[in-house]
Amino acid sequence: MDLTRRTFLIGTAGMSLAPRRTGDPFTLGVASGDPTADGIVLWTRLAPDPLTDGGHGGMPGRNIDVDWQLAEDEKFTRVVRSGTVTAQPSWAHSVHVEPSGLQPGREYFYRFRTGRHLSPTGRTRTAPAPGTAPALAFGVVSCSNYEQGYFTAYRRLGEQHPDLVLHLGDYIYEYAPGGYKNSDGKIVRSHTEHRCQTLTEFRLRHAQYKTDPDLQALHALAPWIAVNDDHEVENNWAGVHPGTSGRPNFTQRKVAGYRAYYEHMPLRRTSLPHGSRMQLYRRLAWGDLATFHVLDTRQFRDDQPCDDGVRANCSDRLLTGRVLVGAEQRQWLASGLQASRARWNLLAQQIFMAQHDYHLGPGKEVVLDTWDGYTAERDRVLGDLVASGARNPVVLTGDIHCHYASDLLVDFDDPDSRRVGVELVTTSVTSDGDGYDAPAGRAIELEENPHIAYADQRRGFIAARLTPTELRADFHTLPYVTRRNAPSTVTASFTVADGAHRLSRSNATAARAPQAAAAAAPRR
Ligand SMILES: [Fe+2]
Numbered sequence: 339m340d341l342t343r344r345t346f347l348i349g350t351a352g353m354s355l356a357p358r359r360t361g362d363p364f365t366l367g368v369a370s371g372d373p374t375a376d377g378i379v380l381w382t383r384l385a386p387d388p389l390t391d392g393g394h395g396g397m398p399g400r401n402i403d404v405d406w407q408l409a410e411d412e413k414f415t416r417v418v419r420s421g422t423v424t425a426q427p428s429w430a431h432s433v434h435v436e437p438s439g440l441q442p443g444r445e446y447f448y449r450f451r452t453g454r455h456l457s458p459t460g461r462t463r464t465a466p467a468p469g470t471a472p473a474l475a476f477g478v479v480s481c482s483n484y485e486q487g488y489f490t491a492y493r494r495l496g497e498q499h500p501d502l503v504l505h506l507g508d509y510i511y512e513y514a515p516g517g518y519k520n521s522d523g524k525i526v527r528s529h530t531e532h533r534c535q536t537l538t539e540f541r542l543r544h545a546q547y548k549t550d551p552d553l554q555a556l557h558a559l560a561p562w563i564a565v566n567d568d569h570e571v572e573n574n575w576a577g578v579h580p581g582t583s584g585r586p587n588f589t590q591r592k593v594a595g596y597r598a599y600y601e602h603m604p605l606r607r608t609s610l611p612h613g614s615r616m617q618l619y620r621r622l623a624w625g626d627l628a629t630f631h632v633l634d635t636r637q638f639r640d641d642q643p644c645d646d647g648v649r650a651n652c653s654d655r656l657l658t659g660r661v662l663v664g665a666e667q668r669q670w671l672a673s674g675l676q677a678s679r680a681r682w683n684l685l686a687q688q689i690f691m692a693q694h695d696y697h698l699g700p701g702k703e704v705v706l707d708t709w710d711g712y713t714a715e716r717d718r719v720l721g722d723l724v725a726s727g728a729r730n731p732v733v734l735t736g737d738i739h740c741h742y743a744s745d746l747l748v749d750f751d752d753p754d755s756r757r758v759g760v761e762l763v764t765t766s767v768t769s770d771g772d773g774y775d776a777p778a779g780r781a782i783e784l785e786e787n788p789h790i791a792y793a794d795q796r797r798g799f800i801a802a803r804l805t806p807t808e809l810r811a812d813f814h815t816l817p818y819v820t821r822r823n824a825p826s827t828v829t830a831s832f833t834v835a836d837g838a839h840r841l842s843r844s845n846a847t848a849a850r851a852p853q854a855a856a857a858a859a860p861r862r
Contacts, residue, residue, distance in 0.1 A: 361386050362455050363397070363431075366545060367554030368448065370462035370561040371604030372622060373502070375442040378462050378561060380406060381604035382450045384431035385545055389530065393541030399427045405451045406435050412447050412459060425452075430541050432601040442467035443625070460558040463501055466625035471681060471806050474624055475500050477560075478764040478800040480567070480688075480736020481508040482547070483518065485525045487768030487819025489552040491799045494814060494826035496556045498801040502624070503560050506736030507567025507636075507688045508769065509603075510547050512540075512583075512595070520771030524820050533583070534572075535591050540598035548602060557604075564603050565618050565632050567688040567737055571595035574707050579641040589614050619667050621674050628804055629680035631671055633687035638664030642706045648696060650703040655711045662712035668719065675726035681806050681836065683728040689737045691716065692761050693750035695786050708738075720748060720758050730836060731759030732809060734800075739766040739773075741794040741813045743832050744787075745840050753788045757839040762811050762832075764800045772818045773797050791841050792830045799826075809834040810844070 363384035371379045384404065387396025402425045410416040418440070425431040433450065440446065443466035450457040466472050477500040482489060495503065511518060512534040516525060530542045547553060568574050568581060571592050575581035580588035596611040609617050619634040639662045644652035654660075663671065675683060690708040697703035704710035723731045733746060742763035749755040765773070773796035780793045796815040803810045810833045816824040831844040 363395075363452060364450065364455060364457040366395075366548035366602075367557055368450065368457050368460040369557035369604040370448065370460055372563060372606050372620070373463060373465045373561045374622065375465045375467050375625070376440050377436060377438040378440065378446070378464060379604045379606055380408070380433075380435040380437065380448050380450075380460070380462070382433050382457055383545075383548070383602065384425050384433070384452060388545040388549055389542060393430065393538035393545070394427065395431060395541075395545060397427065397431045401426050402431060402452060404433050406433070406448065407451075408437050408440075408446050408448045410444075410446065412461075414447065414449070414459075418446070430598075430601045434605065434607065436606060440464050443470065443472060458554075458558055462561045465623060466627070468623070468625060470625045471627035472625065474502065474627055474804045476502040476504060476802050476804070478504045478506065478734050478736075478762065478802065479767055480506040480764050481739055481766030481769040482553070483508070483511045483766070483769040484547055484550070485511070485515070485518070485527060485529050486520055486771045487526055487797065488822050488824075489550050489767055490819060490822065490824045491767045491797060491814070491816055491826065492550075492556040493552040494816065494824075495799045495801060496552075496559045500560050500801065503556060503562045504630075504686050504734060505562055505564040506686060506734065506764065507565060508569040508736065508766075509564065509566065509599075510534075510543050511569045511769070512543070512572050522771060524771050526820050533585075534595065535585065535587075537594040537597060540594050541601065544598050544602040562604060563622060563630060563632060563686060564605070565634065565686065565688070566599055566636065568636060568707075570599050574642065574646055575636065576639045576641045577637065582646070619663075619670065623680065626680060627806060628682040628684055629674075629678050631674055631683065631685050633663055633671070633685055634667065635662055635688045638662075638667055639712065642711050644706060646706050648703060648705050650697055650701055652704075652706060652711075655704070655706060656713050658714045660712050660714055662709065662715040663719065668715075668722065671719070672722040672726060675722060675728035678726070678728045680729065682730045682732060682804055682809060685731065685733045687733065687735060690735055690742070690761075690763060691733050692742075692744040692746055692789060693787065694790070696783075698782055698786055705738075720746060723758050724748065724756070730809070730834070730839070732834065733759065733761040735761055735763040736766075738763060739770045739795075741765040741792065741796075741798065741800070741815070741830070742790055743792040743811070743813070743830070743841055744790040747789050750789060759839050760832075760834050760841050762800055762802070765794065765796065765798050765813075765815070767799070768797060768819045770797075772820050773815075791832070791843065794829055796829075798829075807836050
């Protein structure tokens with residue numbers, strides 16, 4: 339989502355990334371994802387020349403055999419699974435392998451080989467066994483715009499050694515070079531040519547993002563659970579309705595965007611796109627400790643009301659019949675919550691769920707692309723959460739390019755209303771550039787929205803730790819992303835105790851030191 343209230347100024351485009359011509363087909367790295375107690379998805383894509391015209395990655399138009407290995411040790415002396423798969427030109431020579439029958443709750447290493455070329459080694463892990471609940475360290479990221487900054491947040495998250503990474507959407511941006519700029523007009527490197535509309539353009543864009551070394555390193559370090567938002571197709575699309583591009587042939591763009599997303603992410607075959615449909619809502623258990631209910635808030639929604647944007651006085655947003663996740667997905671969620679025996683139930687989704695009023699005083703001004711544009715659906719889902727009795731609901735959110743921590747209330751207009759659970763919103767990795775810390779504006783925002791406990795307009799990620807008794811969320815921020823190598827600092831920490839359904843601020847991290855030598859942050 340891009341907030342329409344933001345001002346975009348003209349700036350200069352950065353340097354484009356030179357294609358590599360080494361013959362090594364593993365220029366896009368390796369990845370793993372969607373761990374279960376006995377399996378994992380392993381991914382790579384063959385592309386010796388990833389940014390070559392046509393999006394074929396410099397590969398011939400024929401099938402290529404790729405060997406893979408999964409081992410218990412980094413030196414591959416104890417290989418437990420191996421095989422050969424066929425990389426097909428029709429899927430951009432992407433490779434998705436789903437080894438099963440693995441041991442629960444343990445680390446594995448994997449690699450691929452074709453011809454004389456060996457891929458980098460990736461590290462991954464399976465989920466713990468049912469009936470066990472070892473601690474889980476996980477990271478949450480979203481909104482990684484290649485032009486607007488360096489992906490240092492991915493590197494800093496990797497330094498926290500997460501067992502699992504959640505990417506909640508806007509993994510790529512579809513805009514033409516310079517099509518979406520920070521308020522200060524800064525662009526540090528240029529997107530591939532053209533706004534993404536065709537499969538070729540989406541493939542080139544994904545390939546460009548995958549060449550980033552910080553992105554590659556975080557993929558190679560831990561399994562990801564990834565779900566798309568709008569920019570994997572186009573800004574603010576909604577179900578069958580196009581977004582703000584103003585271009586015809588939306589369905590063709592969606593088909594192309596979905597296909598390229600699948601080709602480049604460690605997704606299971608169950609998420610293989612069929613034309614303009616893709617099964618992305620899914621459930622993943624982490625022993626008895628946690629269940630991740632991954633939601634798709636894009637594919638099944640009604641169009642944004644009142645012509646979208648940030649608006650006051652939009653009564654259509656309150657209409658009972660309007661859906662966001664849709665009846666089928668809501669039923670799937672409700673029954674999964676009812677059946678859940680997990681200590682923590684984490685809803686990994688895209689857009690801001692808590693009410694968020696941007697207007698000081700009486701009346702509300704809200705972002706209509708968020709759950710505030712679909713209030714009846716929010717009431718239904720929060721009602722389902724309560725009715726299910728699912729233990730410790732935690733909503734994980736991206737999209738908005740700011741950190742937020744919030745309590746979720748049955749009635750957001752009554753501060754004493756019943757607490758349903760909490761919402762942790764991760765800021766962007768780079769989108770909107772360096773960002774800023776604005777205590778005065780933040781104080782007003784929080785006063786107007788008393789259920790929101792924390793807001794921060796800088797870039798970063800959430801590093802969380804889950805045990806049977808407590809969730810702890812450290813909000814990391816970076817002082818800049820338009821230069822490389824920023825340190826990250828924990829600027830706020832919250833805990834949620836088992837059964838509490840509300841945030842507690844933790845003061846223990848206020849003085850935690852940055853993790854790398856800090857250079858002076860640029861100030862506008
Ligand atoms: Fe975004």
